[in-house]
């Protein structure tokens with residue numbers, strides 16, 4: 001498997017990403033007012049999972065709810081505060097716990113998924129559940145269940161407290177006798193696996209994991225387990241965004257990465273560019289670019305956006321850059 005700083009083999013170039021919706025900005029490279037050149041990443045912005053989740057949620061709030069009642073989303077629908085605020089104006093409210101959702105109300109399960117017990121509890125209270133779990137996340141949940149049923153100790157390569165990882169872990173934990181461990185870095189392997197069976201280990205990844213981290217983790221686990229079964233469940237949207245960002249970073253002097261500071265996939269894009277030696281500025285809005293010296297100095301600038309960054313935010317940044 002290629003890492004993001006290696007070119008993709010031809011098979012990937014020719015992949016038609018039917019499910020993948022790209023922002024209609026690709027190919028719209030431009031010159032700024034002072035003659036700087038701005039290039040846009042080939043793959044960036046809303047992925048198909050986020051796009052569908054936002055559409056489903058807006059649809060639920062428009063058609064399903066009793067009039068004047070808000071639609072609740074359990075946890076942030078996507079990791080983008082500005083889009084969350086836009087949705088609030090449509091009566092779509094974020095809550096942190098199921099207890100905050102009134103009986104009989106509409107409640108959306110976000111792209112990251114949720115523990116099955118939570119959905120059962122909601123339905124028992126007459127709450128109308130709209131499940132916007134991304135199909136790529138569902139795939140990881142199913143693979144983790146499969147590994148647990150086969151008797152592997154399941155290692156999820158991801159952040160233990162990330163909602164997607166919590167959901168995957170909850171699904172696999174329903175298998176009798178399952179052992180599930182989330183590990184985010186090879187340095188944690190010894191501690192995290194100290195008291196669990198290590199002979200047979202099954203591996204899945206948080207969908208937005210950095211490729212290099214995942215491969216590094218698998219390499220280290222081969223030194224621990226006698227039998228290792230690996231599913232690379234990094235989602236295609238993440239895969240393509242990482243490769244496109246790496247490709248662009250090599251052509252420019254400065255990268256601007258747009259997206260939530262709490263968004264894993266956006267943070268990873270910025271980290272990837274920095275690792276390749278191209279400074280990256282991670283911003284949520286165009287305002288953060290005002291007066292930035294690195295931007296004033298750069299003549300060739302690359303722009304990318306995380307999978308949870310809406311097109312309207314990207315466009316605001318591009319409009320700002322045009323004036324520079």
Ligand code: SF4
Nearest residue numbers: 047049134136207235
């Ligand atoms: S980043 Fe991947 S897993 Fe997450 S919502 Fe988008 S397509 Fe789904």
